[in-house]
Structures are given as structure tokens and as C-alpha cells.
Amino acid sequence: MTEFHESGNMNDPAVDLDEETLFLVAQTFKALSDPTRIRILHLLSQGEHAVNDIAEKLNLLQSTVSHQLRFLKNLRLVKSRREGTSIYYSPEDEHVLDVLQQMIHHTRHD
Numbered sequence: 001m002t003e004f005h006e007s008g009n010m011n012d013p014a015v016d017l018d019e020e021t022l023f024l025v026a027q028t029f030k031a032l033s034d035p036t037r038i039r040i041l042h043l044l045s046q047g048e049h050a051v052n053d054i055a056e057k058l059n060l061l062q063s064t065v066s067h068q069l070r071f072l073k074n075l076r077l078v079k080s081r082r083e084g085t086s087i088y089y090s091p092e093d094e095h096v097l098d099v100l101q102q103m104i105h106h107t108r109h110d
Helices: 019-031 035-044 051-058 062-074 094-108
Strands: 078-083 086-091
Touching (some): 035 062, 035 078, 035 086, 035 094, 051 062, 051 086
Antiparallel strands (some): 078 086
């Protein structure tokens, strides 16, 4: 739950962050600190993909992709749906993708 200063402004420096929020923000940045997870999220930002497709397109082992997707799913950064025997993944949180795209743009900006 977000805490508000009596002014009601979340941007007020006097607003403290609760422990749960701090932990979740840190975990999200941890997710974005791994090059493999960044590659997976970037690919998923372009459309839904199955595990095998992600592994093939990114030249990764299927077990590696599955492990990273499990990490991202636990943080609610990706979601999945089953179709037959395949599981397809897509982004769950557009806000995180926006941050990722901004960082990619920032690093490419001269």
C-alpha cells in the first residue's frame, strides 16, 4: 500500500516507503539487472512467444529461458497462457517495459 504525506503528494521527499514496496522495487531492478532477462523482456515487448521460440531467437538453452521466465513471472513482469502443449509468454507490466525502453534509449542516446 502506498503511503501519502498529508499533502497527498507521492513525490514529496517526506514520504517514506514501506518495507514491502522497497523490497519489490529492489527485486524489479534486480530483474532488470540481468542481461538475459533484459533480452527476454525486450523480445516479449515485441510480441508473445513460446519458450522454444525465445530460446531459438536468443540462442539460449530452453532450461535457461524457463528459469528466467519463472523468475520474471514470480515478479509479475510476464504472464503466460497455455495453448495445447505450448506455453506462451507476454509482458504483464507495461510500466516495467516503459522503464526498460527508456533505459535502452538512454544508453543509445549520444
